[in-house]
Amino acid sequence: MRRFVHLLRPHALWLVLAPIAMMVEVAMDLMQPKLMSRIVDDGIALGDQAAIYRHGLRMLLYAFVGLLGGYACTLCSSRAALGFGDDLRRRLFRHIQRFSFAETDKFTTGSLVTRLTNDVQVMQHVVIMITRMLIRSPLLLLGSIYLVLTTNPRIAVPLLLAAPVLSGLVAWKIRRMRPQFELMQKRIDDVNGVMQENLTGIRVVKAFANEDHERKRFDDANARLTDTSIATGKIMVTLGPWLGFVQHLTVIAILFVAARDVDRRLIRIGEVAAILNYATQVMMSLIMMSFHVMHFSRAIVSARRITEVFDTAPSIRGGGVHTPPPDGSIAFRDVAFRYPGAAGDPVLHGITLDIRDGEHLAVMGATGSGKTSLANLVPRFYDPVEGDVRLGGRDVREYSLEALRGAIGIVMQDTRLFSGTIAENIRWGDDDASDEDVRHAARIAGADDFITSFADGYDTPIAQGGVTLSGGQKQRIAIARALLKKPKVLILDDSTSAVDVITEGRIQDALRAEMKGMTVVKIAQRISSVVDADRIALLENGRIAALGPHAELLETSAAYRDICDSQNAFRGVNHAS
16 A cells, blocks of 8 residues: 555645645535524524525525535545546556566466456546545534534434444444455456457457357456445445435434423424435435545555556566677577476476577477477577576576667567558667668568558558557568667568568578678478578477588488478478588
8 A cells, every 4th residue: 555655655645635625615514504504593493584595695605615625626526636646547557567478478468458358447547536425524514414414413313323233234334245346357357368268369360250159258257246246235225225214313303302302492494404305415425434444445455456466576577787799609508498387397407508690590399399488598588497608608597688689689489560561560679770780671571562562661550459450560670670670680480481482482581691790590390491590499398409500401401301302392492502
């Protein structure tokens, strides 16, 4: 909670002004029954028209002042709540951005979306509730009780007896509500998760005509949310009738006592009406406070969920070296790696490998052999569980993440583009790049031809995720993005798998000249993509089974020869080349 209080400090002025304005509104509301009683007793009962006008005008004046107070309170509390929500979302998003892959794997995407949106909205609502209703209700409660006691203490007895009964009912219900609120937020996570997966993979869904399956997944998640919401609502709705029943009993008891006092001329009719108004305000204040406390209970759940994200520290933190690596040499020293939380044998084990500065190393192997995992250790998307990885002669853990990753360009297996233009996506590699630099990188990547064929060229907008482009087009834009960065180390993770062999050959020819002096780690499935590499590392079951140039491996590695013989794409290439 201390963290949330800290986020409220910049909005302290609005947080102070809102309760003050609410006090003005409450004070005016408390005066209304008193003035009404005087209109009845001094005006109507005595036939004094002037008294009626006088007290009536005062009621109008107080109502107007109360209106101004209520307006000012709403304005100030809204400013405070919206500012707090903005700061909280911003800080939460920045914290999530610092997560390594291990932490993003821990939280589902749907859950993080819910925490950034729904849970933050709940916290915003609490700020409004605290600065408005949690000020108004207690003040009305205490003020009304005080005015009843000063008017006729005997009539206040039923009111004072009803208050603990109402409080007990509320406390009982709240104890049952809190677990339901926790479950409901989890159900919202599930719905958001299914929806996010469906929208992200909508083309796959349609390609397999699997809309019915996805509808069932969503319907199941939505039904669980609905059932939980209904169960939560049942607890809430049963509270209202009980509170109303106690309220009616209290009013009847007050009328019973008041009737006897009126007969004895101990109290006037107008004062009875005022007391009934105050009693109603007391009851309504207690009822409103009960609902506010319920909302506060839900906010506690949301606060815990947000705090859980804040309390999850990134497992990968940068070191103290802020200078970039002196060169692109890479060394693996007896490296073993297992994904966080995974059981069984490590994905990689016993990896010892030296990659020279400027060397082009190709990595091949069957699916699941650890190719991508090996590449992910260089930019520290994950850290090895044993051994160390060095870049430029220094352990990668010693570099700051900005210095380390600033020296590495990556084209990932799962190509991801962002909403914006094609040029903006390529400029991810270098925000300060000129238009000519962008076009040059695109030409090297074989993307310029299809980009210029669009009506808007490089200003062509890309839909979210790049769904308006083919897989090969997205890969080529991603290659251009990485080249624009001019990194010391370039990692290509199956970066041309979605283009045809002829286009791939053209890209390879252009890349050879561009990548001179650059250390390249290329993960590939096609032999045609790796024949020109300085060396090829063949991975089997997380170990290096063979290492050497293409021609050497043809002679020394039966597994490599089998791969060559099995690929039709390699048909035109002579094994001896």
